[in-house]
Amino acid sequence: MIEYRLATREDNQKLLDLTSNSGMAGNMALRIDRFPNFFALNKLRGKTYVYVAIEGSTIVGSICVSDQEVYINGNQTPLFYISDFKVAPSHRNMGIGLQLTNEVVKYLESKDADFAFLNVSKGNKRPFVFFSDRKNYPDFENIGIFNIYQFIGSNKKQVHSKYQINQAIASSEILQFLNNYYSKHELASVIDNNKIEKTQLYEVREGDQLISVMCLIDTMDLKQNVVIKMQWHLKFALSVLNSARTFFRLSKLPLEGEPIKMLYIKYFAVKSKDPKLINELISLARRITFQKGYAFVSLSLHEKDGLNQMLPKGIRFTFQSVGMLVSMKDSKMKMKGIKEGIPYKDYSIV
Structure with missing residues (x-):
């Protein structure tokens, strides 16, 4: 019974x-x-x-x-x-x-x-x-x-940029910035200190004005994604990338049945829709992923989000839900x- x-x-x-x-x-x-x-x-x-x-x-x-x-x-x-x-x-x-x-x-x-x-x-x-x-x-x-993008960790050198990305701490200014950004999205959680306390925060400013906030979170101690079956072409792609990862300075990728070591971009609020800024934020997230010995950093966007067209087109896997x-x-x-x-x-x- x-x-x-x-x-x-x-x-x-x-x-x-x-x-x-x-x-x-x-x-x-x-x-x-x-x-x-x-x-x-x-x-x-x-x-x-x-x-x-x-x-x-x-x-x-x-x-x-x-x-x-x-x-x-x-x-x-x-x-x-x-x-x-x-x-x-x-x-x-x-x-x-x-x-x-x-x-x-x-x-x-x-x-x-x-x-x-x-x-x-x-x-x-x-x-x-x-x-x-x-x-x-x-x-x-x-x-x-929802498109779930998984960018491979990379140790590619940072190029000179007009933008300066700084690590930040939680503040009322950042919370207000995030809530102002996500209040324009449907079903986005109201963000408080509890939502960002375990994240790594990065900010970009133009003068005194905050123009971007990225939050990275590591949930490997809470959940572990394991691919139990993948299509043959993905297996082949992973095998090729792993064989060449040292030359291209890429993270080691998991095989079928192994936990996927992954960071998540929990929040990605970009007031300035500059593709160069978006690319540099993703590049930073990929470097941090590589340095931690993780395989991917993941970012999810709804199919109607304009950021889909502005993300870097480099090596990435895309899954959908x-x-x-x-x-x-x-x-x-x-x-x-x-x-x-x-x-x-x-x-x-x-």
Whole structure:
């Protein structure tokens, strides 16, 4: 018999086991491990509840829901982020996924929730089944594709530039700059000190005016991305790059089944849309990645974000995911504004 309840700290190892046995299907099969503490990443997501399905002493399914405060149509609005939706391969097609989502819906109803968001790998159709045809509520809607760029770490020498990039510390000025920038994006989290306290901050100024802020975060102690299956041409490309990495001063790239050592560009706020400045910020992030012995630095942008066309075209890999959003109160005008705007998602916490 399957039982459903909220997870406790004592469930940590069982949740880690479930995660290790449950990959994400898609154009590239990925597993996101959470060693050593499954619950640690949730602190970055916001107040999070973890629902589990248990058979005997084994956790055979999970789903998380996190309370976040985000910008929708320029206004601060509650958003509920649904993640870690997993069912053990041995227990699929038994209704467990549906019942787990029922637990989340009951929680959302208790919070009088409107907007809920989930993210799936492009090509992964399975979650759509569990969130469709639910009575009394609209279906989740596709709000577009997110491009997840992974730039290879590089020790290429810095060229002379008119811009000076300096390391910075968290300040009210930086928080205001970031919130002013991201308030123009849909679903971007309201940024406070907790969001940037564990990041490396870099700023660019013209005179006294702040024109750019980049935040790097290392989440390897919270999650580890493992590619469990990749297409043959990616395997070939990685093999070629690894054989030539010393000559080109590039980071060592992971093989199939190995954890991907990765930094994330958590925030990339550029007031001056100068491709040279954007290139120099990415180049700095790549040097830091190389110096740490990591493989990639990752940046995610919605397909409609103009920065997509300004990023350096050098060696990089691009993966895609799909953003799915529902308005449980059928707030049509707000949904329309979100679809017409540029959504944002922080992939360091996915």
